[in-house]
Amino acid sequence: MADLITTSALTKRFHGLTAVQAVDFHVREGETTGVIGPNGSGKTTLFHLLSGFFPPTAGEIRFCGEPITALPPHRRVALGIARTFQLVSVFSSLTVWENAVLAVLRIQPEGAAPARFFLRSCRHPAVLERCAEALERVGLTAQASLPVAELSYGDKRMLEIGITLALRPRLLLLDEPLAGLSDHEIARVVKLIGEIRRQFTVVIIEHKISKILELVERLSVMNEGRLICEGSPAEVLSDPRVRECYWGKEAPAC
Template sequence: MSDLISTKGLTKRFGGLVAVDGVELRIQEGQVAGVMGPNGSGKTTLFNMLSGLFRPSDGQILFQGKDITHLAPHKRVEMGMARTFQLVSVFDSLTAWENLVLSTIRFRKGQQTFRNLYFAPAQKRTILTSCLEALEMVGLTEQSEKPTSELSYGEKRMLEIGIALSLKPRLLLLDEPLAGLSDHEISEVLDLIDRVKKNFTLVIIEHKISKIVDLVETLTVINLGRIICEGDPEQVLCEPSVRECYWGKETDTCSM
């Protein structure tokens, strides 16, 4: 299997702080990959560089074999990359439906203005169909006309994932999709991911490792901006260095 996205020596410095330090990441097409690491270890910064929000200080990002290191974020979306944010990022003043349609119009290739949409009914149908499908997939059809401010945090999270899905990505990056959710909402998000994961390559940052250990095929652990371990999730979680950096002390048994 070939790499869908990979990085070479990817580095981000904020003044004297090296937040991401020479990361060599390889994610194969179709893979479900997990990324974990202590708070402040550089996970979100890595996603911000992959998605184009942060310009790397050093290194290279390849997506579908092309060097995208300096490509604008919206161009990466057009190429098939979508992401969600650690803190849910949707427009509170719009309805769920408006949030979906707006994002889908904005990011569909060659479909970046309402004017284009107005003159292209066929594209309009395609966009509306994929928005309706996404709404249904995330279970928000009934809520579609509500202002997003009236949705629960879990529903907003689902909407954000729905927006990403409506773009029909080839690569989906989820930054802590379970953060701040109740146990019930966590199982809803996990069910959704399980249902749709076959359609794309997925990279998921998550602290709640026990929740995703059965979902992910590989696990990468980052500490102090560097990859310290990667591979089979069960084996990675049993590595003394991982246990030490994550749980603060070495343990004799591996019970994850």
């Protein structure tokens, strides 16, 4: 399988702190990769760099072999890179349906007069179909007209994932999709990821390692901004460097 996204010597410094340091990361098309590591090891910052949320201090990112390091986030979404956030990120005052429509409209071609373009596009059959399909996929069709503020946290997480599916991405970046969920909600989200991983290339940051072991083909481990180990889950979890980086902080939860 070819690499879908690669980074070379990717680095992000915040004033004196190096959050991501010379990271060479790659994700093969069709694979599901887990990114693990202690708190503050740079996992979310890596996603911010891949999705264009922050510019890197140094290094390069390529998607399908083409450099994307200088592209803004919406251009990366249009190329097929979609992400969710560590804290669920949806518009609480809008309805479930409006959230899905807004996300899809953001990736429509630029150039049209914004207001007229918006009014026309949000009734466009292709947009309606994408949104309806995505909400059905995450089990939120019946809640489509509800304000998001009325949803449970688990449903908000499902909506956030649904929105990324509506974008029909090639690469899906999920930042701690199980954080803050009850056991029942975790089971729902794990089942959903199990289904979508067959269709998209997925990268999952997660502390609850035992919950994602069945889902991932590869694990990448970050510690203090560096990528310290990569391989199959069995290889990685038995690697002394991985045990050492968790020692005294938290044991890998498996």
